[in-house]
């Protein structure tokens with residue numbers, strides 16, 4: 001798991017005065033960049049280390065995760081930089097809207113495989129994975145929403161590559177076309193042998209994810225409109 005350091009200070013305790021905590025780079029709940037509110041929940045000093053238990057509330061999703069931090073003692077002083085011994089939850093699956101989970105369980109599964117690769121720092125693998133996940137969602141969208149689940153169209157869509165699927169089904173809708181094309185093109189770069197040496201993997205991945213997010217939101221909105229919780233006839 002990729003981690004970063006977050007400043008923390010509690011003047012009441014010498015060992016925790018102006019220290020740096022080691023925390024996951026992404027929130028384990030929502031996968032958004034992690035700048036949580038850190039609170040100490042318990043701590044104890046030992047002869048060779050200081051152990052502290054923290055809660056971290058994500059400012060993006062408002063859900064809390066927990067870590068145990070160790071401050072190693074050398075020359076009678078505790079280190080200012082902590083080592084994260086454990087984090088909970090440690091399974092980092094992204095939770096999607098129930099609607100999306102039901103509509104395309106394979107998309108959710110593929111997305112989370114890519115997400116897991118990203119959290120392990122395997123960014124090329126993550127980039128290819130997000131692109132593959134997107135392809136599943138695009139084809140499910142084309143078949144289930146645009147073609148009303150027609151069995152004949154299923155064969156046809158299965159044979160189309162991603163580029164042609166987007167061209168055939170999304171060309172008249174600017175939001176669908178742009179959001180999916182950016183993910184497709186960025187995703188291709190991770191697999192290409194001849195990409196430039198100054199390719200910035202991380203910033204491309206963040207851009208790719210942002211556009212994938214737009215597409216996921218469009219799918220979610222369409223599903224809400226197709227299946228409203230109330231209908232005019234009954235009211």
Ligand SMILES: [Zn+2]
Pocket residue numbers: 027028029030031032058059060061062063
């Ligand atoms: Zn979060």
